[in-house]
Amino acid sequence: MPARALADFLDNNGVNYHCYNHAPAVTASEVAQSAHIPGRHMAKTVIVDVDGKLAMAVLPANQYLDPEKLRQALRANRVELASEDDFKDCFPLCEPGGEPPFGNLYNMNVYVDDTLLSEDWLAFNAGTHTEVIKMGMGDFLRLSQAQACAFAMLH
Numbered sequence: 001m002p003a004r005a006l007a008d009f010l011d012n013n014g015v016n017y018h019c020y021n022h023a024p025a026v027t028a029s030e031v032a033q034s035a036h037i038p039g040r041h042m043a044k045t046v047i048v049d050v051d052g053k054l055a056m057a058v059l060p061a062n063q064y065l066d067p068e069k070l071r072q073a074l075r076a077n078r079v080e081l082a083s084e085d086d087f088k089d090c091f092p093l094c095e096p097g098g099e100p101p102f103g104n105l106y107n108m109n110v111y112v113d114d115t116l117l118s119e120d121w122l123a124f125n126a127g128t129h130t131e132v133i134k135m136g137m138g139d140f141l142r143l144s145q146a147q148a149c150a151f152a153m154l155h
Helices: 004-012 028-034 067-074 114-118 137-144
Strands: 017-021 043-050 053-060 063-065 079-081 109-113 121-125 131-136 147-149 152-154
Touching (some): 004 131, 043 067, 043 121, 053 114, 067 079, 067 109, 067 147, 109 114, 114 137, 114 147, 121 137, 131 137
Parallel strands (some): 109 147
Antiparallel strands (some): 043 079, 121 131
């Protein structure tokens, strides 16, 4: 069962979504493979520190985050990957690394890479390392209040 707050949030907003169980996997690429989801549709959430404030960067599982590109896109002074110690208490009821890409549930801004916007649906961790949620891109953008910009780079 996905994190209760996430399921309630999606249900209360009338979102059509599907939850899938898969073999335990930690990295977004492993999750995509285990859940039989193309890497371009599997969104990974990377927690970043943007000028001292935690935020979520959401990008395809088959790409890497380029902090410098995100810094430039946001016109920020500093963007760096947050350490797990920085955010370990921010996601109650979620396994570390299983955070869903809805920063608004956790008082964080969400930035989504432009390359995801070309897809009509995406999948993401549902708070655990054994469940993913698949939903339409339009619903994701509306509910996550994500700001689109370019910050991903290919492997």
